Amino acid sequence: MAPGAWILLIVMFAFTASAGIIWAWSKKNGLYDESVKYRMLDED
Numbered sequence: 001m002a003p004g005a006w007i008l009l010i011v012m013f014a015f016t017a018s019a020g021i022i023w024a025w026s027k028k029n030g031l032y033d034e035s036v037k038y039r040m041l042d043e044d
């Protein structure tokens with residue numbers, strides 16, 4: 001394989017890994033928590 005292809009694969013892997021890390025961090029910090037929305041509807 002050409003050296004350019006190896007560089008492209010490494011860059012693609014780095015972007016994928018960083019996206020996974022950012023997603024896991026935001027999930028851990030409760031960014032996707034929607035319980036407040038449902039609690040507001042139940043208080044009616």
